[in-house]
Amino acid sequence: MDASVIVAGAGPTGLTLAAELRLAGVDVIVLDRLEQRTGESRGLGFTTRTMEIFDQRGLLHRFGEMGSSNAGHFGGIPVDFGVLDSIHQAAKTVPQSATETMLEGWVRELGADIRRGHELLGLKDHGDHVEVEVSGPDGRHRLTAPYLVGCDGGRSAVRKAAGFEFPGTAATLEMYLADIKGVDLEPRLIGETNDRGMVMCGPLGDGGYTRIIVCELGTPPRRRTEAPTYAEVAAAWERITGIDISHAEHEWVSAFGDATRLATEYRRGRVLLAGDSAHIHLPAGGQGMNTGIQDAVNLGWKLASVVRGTAPEALLDTYHDERHAVGRRLMVNTKAQGLLFLGGPELQPLRAVLAELVRYEDVSRHLAAMVSGLEIRYDVGGGGHPLLGRRMPHLELVGEKRKTSSTELLRSGRGLLLDLEDNAVLRDRAADWSSRIDIVTAAPHGVLADGPLAGTSALLVRPDGHVAWAAPGSHHDLPMALERWFGPARARQA
Known part of the structure; x- marks a missing residue:
């Protein structure tokens, strides 16, 4: 094999995926048909959820000063995003060219092989690996890898060559x-x-x-x-x-x-799709690039676990299950916004009614969370704890030697078992997975008197920041959750 994973496309989605794979120690080749970055400022800024993700990986300082604001809109109707529960505001002034520059620098530091001027011409899934035909500066050649991910945009060559269905509606304007x-x-x-x-x-x-x-x-x-x-x-x-x-x-x-299309599946055998390769829509609220980055963060650790042999291939099915649902939701809200701000004067009565409704905080929170990605809750099973399936909120912590936070503890790209009550029995039950997760004992900096963390004694957090198990409140026990998301336990080393 030439690499463990080949990624087609060196835009924000492909670069983020390559970085996530490299954090997990997986070798990756990134192909892009362009000889250099376009320098275009197409995608502008980050939603609150993407700001959280970049903070989780320790990247925000690389952008320098960013203009941020709680002012937002839904279909042109002003919405106060300050009602959202996050320590971050949306960034408004970062052009896509700056995002790609930062991400490519990070990916190269992590050791990814980025090959510009290399266009994917075709592919074949052999069942146990994928073979791709590439045209590059030195002519045509073939590359092989266990997995191929198409992050090559709305006209994805990977999607077409692999035969993914891409139903939806054509552009009308x-x-x-x-x-x-x-x-x-x-x-x-x-x-x-x-x-x-x-x-x-x-x-x-x-x-x-x-x-x-x-x-x-x-x-x-x-x-x-x-x-x-x-x-x-x-x-x-x-x-x-x-x-x-x-x-x-x-x-x-x-x-x-305003074309709107969603791939019927995000995975076919050893070929997967992410970002605009999997979904295109009216660019309402800057959601396209942000959703692609979030696709990559969801997929990266799962694909790395399968490639490294620590988790079964079935883990990749959860990528489709979780992110395809997000894609369907994206299609609905961008279509709704398009009707509002492109429908012409005849829709003014509807705009007026919606403008009245967003004055209610619950309505503003619902619409803001939808556009920002904060409404996402994956089905991780296991009970009724309010954080199950949601992203771990930022929590200031006091460890044995220093202060830290839940955000900082996820910088490594590994899973995290956070023991908030110094429970030696709990830590011992997770010890067999210590090569794949960090087991940390720390106390909250302050009293968790209310909110979703109130009364929580421990949390299992996936590398993408989503909570997979919590105590009390999870019906599944900890080893069951660990095996589901991180694979079977290994025998302890003496």
Whole structure:
């Protein structure tokens, strides 16, 4: 085998997956058809859940100063995201180019083999390994690995070559996106429409650029082989707003539609999909890149465990079970948002009613959690503890020698058994899995008087940060949960 895993696509999803695999000691080759990063700022910022994930891996400082805010929207209706229970706000000003730069630097530090200018032409799943045909700077060649993951975008070559079904709805309209400067524009919230279309604009950090989005009603989508010209964007902006921006300097221009598709399965044999390869949708609320990163964090530790032989192959089925459900939910909320901010003036009564409803905190929390990924709760089985299946919240801890936190204890990318009551019997029961999880005894820094952690004595946390077992409250015992998520126990070493 040339590697344990081949990842197609060096965007945010593919790079995150490669990093997660390397944290677990798995060798990985990342292929990307582009010779260098595009430098485009397509995905802008991170949801609250992605901020938590990057913090969990100790990466936030690598971005430098990030503009963050609790101001958000659902389909153009302003929503206060400050109602969410998290120590983080959403980041608003990090362009995708900066995200990819940071991730690639991290992945290279971890020792991944990134091969740019290498395009995947075809593949064959032999049952016990995957063979791929690649075109690179030195011509065509073949690579083999036990597993292949397609993270190569909405037009995924992996998805097509492996025969994944990709049902959904085709685009019904075309939208333009551009980053421009040299023109003075009043900020416009997404969802500001008239009978000609919808426009949005807002500042992009400190570089002097403004992000604009334009959707002209009645304009059918085009099948483009290259990006639109800025002249097309400026002309559409003027037809909708009456304002001439043709003299502005543009950094880059792109077009996209409202096509909505979801792969029927995220795994076929030894080929898996993540990110836009598995799901495409209207980019509402910046959820696409963030969902892809979260796909990768869910898959990475599971694939690494199977490759290393510590967990059975059936663990990979939980990747589809957990993330396909998230993808279905993503399709629903992005479609709903598209109707709200692209539906034209006839939907104004619906917008007005929804604007009244979001004044209720429960409604705001529901919509904000949906867009931010904080509503996700995986079915890990085992009882009624409020944290089962959810992400472990940030918890300040006092250990034997120093202060720490639940977030810091997950930096290694390993599982975590957190013993909050110094229970030697509990730790002994988990000892056979000590090569795969960290067993830590620490006391909460403060009294857990209320909230989901109240009365909790111990937690088993998966490497992706989700709670797989808790005491009291889990019906399954600890060894059962450990075997389900980390494989059979090994005989103790003398």
